[in-house]
Amino acid sequence: MGTEISTIGEFGLIKRLTEDIKLVNSSSIKGVGDDAAVLSYPSDKRILVTTDMLMEGVHFDLVYTPLRHLGYKSAVVNFSDIYAMNGTPKQITVSIAISKRFEIEHIDEFFSGIKLACENYGVDIVGGDTTSSLTGFAISITCIGEVDKDKIVCRDGAKETDLVCVTGNLGASYMGLQLLEREKAVFRTSKADDIQPDFAGKEYILERQLKPEARKDIIEALDKAGIIPTSMMDISDGLSSELLHICNQSQVGCRIYEENIPIDYQTAVMAEELQMSPMTAALNGGEDYELLFTVPLANHEKISSIPGVKLLGHITKKDLSAALITKDGKELELQAQGWNPLINK
Amino acid sequence: MGTEISTIGEFGLIKRLTEDIKLVNSSSIKGVGDDAAVLSYPSDKRILVTTDMLMEGVHFDLVYTPLRHLGYKSAVVNFSDIYAMNGTPKQITVSIAISKRFEIEHIDEFFSGIKLACENYGVDIVGGDTTSSLTGFAISITCIGEVDKDKIVCRDGAKETDLVCVTGNLGASYMGLQLLEREKAVFRTSKADDIQPDFAGKEYILERQLKPEARKDIIEALDKAGIIPTSMMDISDGLSSELLHICNQSQVGCRIYEENIPIDYQTAVMAEELQMSPMTAALNGGEDYELLFTVPLANHEKISSIPGVKLLGHITKKDLSAALITKDGKELELQAQGWNPLINK
Numbered sequence: 001m002g003t004e005i006s007t008i009g010e011f012g013l014i015k016r017l018t019e020d021i022k023l024v025n026s027s028s029i030k031g032v033g034d035d036a037a038v039l040s041y042p043s044d045k046r047i048l049v050t051t052d053m054l055m056e057g058v059h060f061d062l063v064y065t066p067l068r069h070l071g072y073k074s075a076v077v078n079f080s081d082i083y084a085m086n087g088t089p090k091q092i093t094v095s096i097a098i099s100k101r102f103e104i105e106h107i108d109e110f111f112s113g114i115k116l117a118c119e120n121y122g123v124d125i126v127g128g129d130t131t132s133s134l135t136g137f138a139i140s141i142t143c144i145g146e147v148d149k150d151k152i153v154c155r156d157g158a159k160e161t162d163l164v165c166v167t168g169n170l171g172a173s174y175m176g177l178q179l180l181e182r183e184k185a186v187f188r189t190s191k192a193d194d195i196q197p198d199f200a201g202k203e204y205i206l207e208r209q210l211k212p213e214a215r216k217d218i219i220e221a222l223d224k225a226g227i228i229p230t231s232m233m234d235i236s237d238g239l240s241s242e243l244l245h246i247c248n249q250s251q252v253g254c255r256i257y258e259e260n261i262p263i264d265y266q267t268a269v270m271a272e273e274l275q276m277s278p279m280t281a282a283l284n285g286g287e288d289y290e291l292l293f294t295v296p297l298a299n300h301e302k303i304s305s306i307p308g309v310k311l312l313g314h315i316t317k318k319d320l321s322a323a324l325i326t327k328d329g330k331e332l333e334l335q336a337q338g339w340n341p342l343i344n345k
Numbered sequence: 346m347g348t349e350i351s352t353i354g355e356f357g358l359i360k361r362l363t364e365d366i367k368l369v370n371s372s373s374i375k376g377v378g379d380d381a382a383v384l385s386y387p388s389d390k391r392i393l394v395t396t397d398m399l400m401e402g403v404h405f406d407l408v409y410t411p412l413r414h415l416g417y418k419s420a421v422v423n424f425s426d427i428y429a430m431n432g433t434p435k436q437i438t439v440s441i442a443i444s445k446r447f448e449i450e451h452i453d454e455f456f457s458g459i460k461l462a463c464e465n466y467g468v469d470i471v472g473g474d475t476t477s478s479l480t481g482f483a484i485s486i487t488c489i490g491e492v493d494k495d496k497i498v499c500r501d502g503a504k505e506t507d508l509v510c511v512t513g514n515l516g517a518s519y520m521g522l523q524l525l526e527r528e529k530a531v532f533r534t535s536k537a538d539d540i541q542p543d544f545a546g547k548e549y550i551l552e553r554q555l556k557p558e559a560r561k562d563i564i565e566a567l568d569k570a571g572i573i574p575t576s577m578m579d580i581s582d583g584l585s586s587e588l589l590h591i592c593n594q595s596q597v598g599c600r601i602y603e604e605n606i607p608i609d610y611q612t613a614v615m616a617e618e619l620q621m622s623p624m625t626a627a628l629n630g631g632e633d634y635e636l637l638f639t640v641p642l643a644n645h646e647k648i649s650s651i652p653g654v655k656l657l658g659h660i661t662k663k664d665l666s667a668a669l670i671t672k673d674g675k676e677l678e679l680q681a682q683g684w685n686p687l688i689n690k
Contacts, residue, residue: 035429036395043388050381053440057479084380095398134402140485154379
């Protein structure tokens, strides 16, 4: 049995959630507790701002999402956007709206995940809003970060002959989601009392869905290697959709090779089990939070030596459009079939 | 008949809403269209960040709130928090979650209000998120502003003998809300087909509720007069609650005088009609978005000459606590009975 939030009210809840916060970044001057947070950045830095809104029933299902993981993921997906600009996340604000069914202990769990993510990535919680909703749980996080002003990487800088690179592997998070949805359906339709979900050997794809990480390590490795990508973004809606963003904004085309697309063993096994194509998960699945970027051809040797980076193909002239070369040599035009919350309901 | 949002999808909607945005502030380097917005502030400025979340059915009722007004108000309440730090708002991000009942034209209306507020206050829209919700409309806005680093005003600087000042008048927004709720109830219970709400002579309190303004003018007047308040905040939860914040954070007490509390004629008339105390509306009503601040006693003459500023009383030692002196000379301890979304459901 938990404790009703109305016993402590909004100010009591805010105090409980924020009283142990210690600011670690020199750019965080004043955090929670006034009309606004106060930050201070040196003038040789550019300031990056990104924001994400997550709605219960649309972006997450509390039937199989632990609140602590949800907190962690909510923060990390924002950090990922800052890294995707070649920056470093420094502050977040966390706003939540909660319905009556949530108790103080639920919110504690959610915030413990947010705080763990902030600790792992060196980010300060400097503000937010805590309010109620008629139904469901709504989360809105804004992340602020910094980047040296001559090192910003946008989506519009890819040039012909640049190498197209991706980190980690793709499609795992999507297959993790399919697994969770399958087990939820089994649980709901079963008459047995003692039914347990079957997750053995599938821990990796579950973790990729429930507790993803942002590629801080890659941004640091690129910096160490002296590489500034010509364009970059994180993969939240699927490789196809993101590659098309880079091609459209950079006014170029690309050729990527199916055989180069990194897919984990567990992703492939799960796809086979569900009679789906692992390539569809990789191209259109989304929620990978890997980095997609382009580097000049001259960086070939340097980029090949960074662990966790895979070369997918290269940038072409715009009139060659964006295409996937399949293993049997066919050329397929890439389509943006990524997850779209306003269509895929 | 409107147009379903699924006909254009998330990217189509974002394009529609943002393609006419022109950035006006030199600190806005890059707005919507990448993983994060890019800002640049000089090092003699502090950066202010505030965020607010508004949920349908909790913070607003679309039965009587025009979407254009809702957009305007959503932006302005954030600007108000930046002014309350003695700052100037410069950028906002706008995130919305919408259910299936919303059509493109609804979102156009809402954004037209946001854009009008941004135009009136010189603020750039630099980012946001557009997604779906299972039920209701959710809005989350983050505002970024700037202030000279030696001019920041927080809640914790009030000193004994300082004058307590407030702008405009109080309680009007609350009485406007009561009027709207009354007319809604009349409409719902009436059997007549042609019933029309009775708003004659009450335009001011309705405007205060539906389309409030932030006190940019006062921040500019204080600057012109060479006054830096010792503490300041905006009144969103009611005068009592906010005065207690200043007293608690500044470790002081205060004496304010009932006869000095500014109440508009329409507020008083509406309160009488509803057999309520206008003083309750002023002390605990909330959503006034006026500024509450303290200045050194030496500023008495200067502050008295600024139109729209009223002296409420003065700051005392902490052990005298925070009290209201009534018109008949009684001393009442101030209580935080402001609106609390996690209790007052």
